[in-house]
Amino acid sequence: MSTEKEQSRFGKIWSNYRIVFVFIIFYIVCTLLTHGKFGTWNNMSTILRNASTIGVIALGMTFVIIAGGMDLSSGPVLACVGSIFIFLQGAGYPLILPVVVCIAAAIGIGLVNGLIITKAKIPPFIVTLAIGIIARSVTTFICQGKTVTGNNQDLFVKKIGNGSIGSIPNPLIIMLVLAVILTIILTKTKLGTYIISVGCNENAARYSGINVERIKIITYMIVGACTGIAAVIEMSRMVAVSSVSSGQGYEFDAITAVLVGGTALEGGRGTIYGTVIGAVLLQFVNNMMVQMNISIYLAGTLKGIIIFLAVFLNSRNRSGS
């Protein structure tokens, strides 16, 4: 009887924190395969730093996907607001101005995405794709197709993306703080409940008196804010923006991180900590390629296998639970 109880308790823990177990399994396997080198803090801090930009976008993306939406504009928007950041920073304005303008511009683009999706009733896939194409084109125009460098003698701005507090990389701290705030919003506030309700059943949410359009717009503004913050991290690393390669494919990496983290593509279900782990797992691939000196041509294969395994392990018995 007690064994059954223990089994059911373990089943519940496994069911609730599946992605954490998946992460631990991957961590142990990778560490064993590299004779301990993978698991060192030096290596892990590299992985966590590199995961932060995509991770921050993915945090916002989690809200959009839980609410039943999708944002394909995040990568180009990162480049677009990043170019504004670089121009203002390069022009010598106090750092606070480029940071605020960059984040505000990204929130503004999120608002435009949300308004068009809800008011014009056009599917999010099409709206955000179109906005992404526009954002990339505007970036190319602003930068005239070049890579534009800001004031890279400013060591303070470099600290945002490259510095650490103790041995913890700054981008990781930003991602974790944001993750805590967004977890509170998602799980402890009415807004979070409304977002989940809209994603579960839009009509039922509407009949319950929830302003569905408003909730959807807010989710696009949240992903906008996260993209703006990610742009600040990314731009502060290199103090340069490339009109073509900055943010390239980030939207898909962010969506992948969200899905690997256990958020349902159909909406209504997901966790912030799952997304953080999803983003870190994606970085495991690049790191393991180097650690194990695997042929560069097999990067896609390894990435595919890890995504498949993570989603498979994370979704086992979901229907049963």
Place this chain on the structure above:
Amino acid sequence: MKKRVVALFTAAAMLVSMFAIGTVVSAEEEEKDIPYVAVSLPPAENAWQANFAEMIDKKMAEAQEEGVLTYSLKSSQDAADQMNVIQTFKDDPDLDFLVVLPVDGAQLTATVEEVYDSGIQVIVLDRDISSDKKTAFVAGDNYGCGVAAAEFIQDYFKDQDEVKYVNLRSYAGTEIDLSRFNGFNDIISKDPKFVNLGEADGEFNSTAGFEAMSNLLAANDQIDFVYTHDDETTTGALTAIEQAGRDDIQLITGMGGTVTALREIAEGTGPHKMTAAYFPADMAEIAIKAILTYAETGEIEKELLFESYPITKDNVEEFQDKAYE
């Protein structure tokens, strides 16, 4: 009298018409002498390509201003789009030359062959097609860039017994990547003191260069030099090295010729001490010269490979005006 007037008027009208026709014909002939050139480019995916697009447009416009050619230029998003663009250019009966920098040489081979077979002269730039059906192939020497870097590295470490290095490639497996890789590897791999610790993809940009290098740094405690295929990748790798506080890396080489790279080489304070370059402005100029030579003489060399320059602190000032960003 009336008849005379009519006859005179008719004769005058005929003369005027003949003169007019003659003028049109000679104008047409004159116009026919000026070659009409269509330029098809890939998307500007990196600083080199962006600068090349700017340079060829600028130099074509200058040539058009001088009255030696007329041109039309179009960039494409991908190979399929470029195929459509080239087909549209081909349907123009006035077209004399197609200048094409393919998104992917192999994928565009059939389309370019079709254009060549229709009597239009085809100048292929930088990325070759898998066929001889082209008037000329103009390219920088990517293999030579790899050789130049390897020779500089060999000389730099001539007094060291064992040298450990990592390789930052650029879209591994593409033609440019393989040429630059082979040029370097054909020399370095023959010298047993060079130990390859690993490689990652810098994807022709600084963000990918940063991430690739940070992983390589975490995996290897001692690296003597970094061979990269691109200056923007080098910029990212240098940031990763600086951020990791590593002082074991004595040398990093690049390729391309960006403003940042040339500045770092000129300063000479960090590990970035060499880049190998062929400049967009040079390629644009050679392509236009090739067109004008062929238009005048009907002859042209089938393969125009122009030299790559090894740039070090000793000669960096010579190239500052050609650097791009």
